[in-house]
Amino acid sequence: MKRVLSAAVVGASLTVLAGGIAFASGGGGGGTPAGGGGNMPSASSPSYDPSIEYAKAIAALKANNYKDAARAAGHVTDVVPKNPDGWHVLGVATAGANDWKGSRRAYEKMVKLAPDDATAHAGLGLALANLKDKKAQAEDDWLKAKAQACGDSCPDAARLKEFTSTVEAAMNPAAGAPKPSAMLDRSLLFGGAKAGDAAYELAVGLINDRRYDEALAALGKAQATFGPHPDILTYEGYTWRKKGDYARAEAYYQQALAIAPNHIGATEYYGELKVAKGDIAGARVMLAKLDRICAFGCADAEELRRWIDAGGDPQKH
Template sequence: MSSFRLALCAGIVISFASAGHVLASGGGGGGGDMPSVSAPSYDPAAEYMKGVAALNAQQYKDAERALNHVVEAAPKNAEAWRLLGLANVGQNDLKGARKAYDRAVKLDPDNIQARQGLGVALGGLKDAKAAEQLDWLKARAATCGTCADAEALKAATSAVESAMGGVPTAALTRPMIFAGPERGDRVYLQAVGLINERRYDEALASLNRAREAFGPHPDILTYQGYAWRKKGDYARAETYYRQALAIAPAHKGATEYYGELKVERGDISGAKALLARLDHTCAYGCAEAEELRRWIDIGGDPSL
């Protein structure tokens, strides 16, 4: 595999805090079909950052509006659904919160904060299903012991128990300050370094923190796909590549790496279709197209 080209080129770092149209294109995007047919109506990464800023300011209606735009454009982004639940709780809309948190849990079953939010919303609605979330949190805490999630699990368990005991939901919701773009950039660059060192589990943890700051950014999704692919989980890797391309159809990095995944799976025709897409995007040629072409020619990684 050649060196990474998504957001690091000749040592220059492209900040995710830049304008929305840059975010939409991703590290290797640009070009492609007309926006009206090839891309969502809203740039989900830019709208996510608006939602985070509104939550930090406790402007919950504005946060709900922005986060609805995110889930419209990127419906499989668990973090956006979780934050939408928080925006609904801030407006005392527990039914809306239950729906959003339930979607977040289905997309990311191991997300402790999503489980907590769903349990609290269900408890506030006097729904007996709150016990399911409480049982999950307690079981996870029992196996966790003194792991890194111990405090989060303890707080989540207490919050759900309180909601089930009749404590008003508002009393269980405290203002939260979310990471800004500067911290997001730092953990993203940390993830890039960890990937280059083949420390994929640590890289994925850093990418998750970057995702909390930037939401469904195609560069982050592409790196998540790459890390899972290197861990051997091709199915999970594919979901991230597909999410990246749904947001930024002309993203060259995601297209190349998805093509490489197809080669590794023996789907040469699928890889050739992605190569054709790259050739269309790169009118005068590009490194991503040439790399994928080499993979197809030899039926695998040319560096091996």
């Protein structure tokens, strides 16, 4: 089986809530030009680490500080606009601040990126209901259909029923009834670094056992804790590639590299994906990058070089 990153990196690479963050198999670059003080103010813009901003947003949500939560979540979506978790947190924060138009926009983005995510549809339905928009009924119908298909005994049964009742309460508010909560999924607040690390470590083991669907579920739990972390995104890309969905795999690799352009693991795996797709020229570009950022006997570069030398047949590895 193809080598993947060791689970031993978990504690060092995913501890974002305690302050700083390390990227396994190569973090993002940076620095300033030799002898200079960096770019001129007119040519630069703020650069945010989305994992750190995500942690800030969650901390602000726990404190019911919705304005700061929305600001931090906005930084996440600015850096990785194709990651649904950032839009989820932004949707919760704006709803908490009674900015239902902002919440609607955030959840519309999330639904587009994760069309089968019940939380996204429930959040959108809640926002639409508070805006007195009749389209809320379509989201309620989606949730009911999802609940019916799931059945009473499926793991998400209770959660889906709660989502449906929350949206319907907002659509048809009873006199004197409490306002439906903007926090549709409380798991955002009760994860914590230890739980996130445990989910990540579990995912690594599941990937090595080729239990890819279970691995994706575990990676989703880790990402709900840490946000769009490049190590998690890289593994999601790897897992989707092993499942044969190259388009999804590429999207995850691109997200990881948008956050950490010099992430060695993402660069190698993206090169391997290009080999699998028959794009040998593109794979050589990734290899040249690895030779630049991961010198002195870099195993990642040598692995990708073997893939390329095999003539574009990943089954030889």
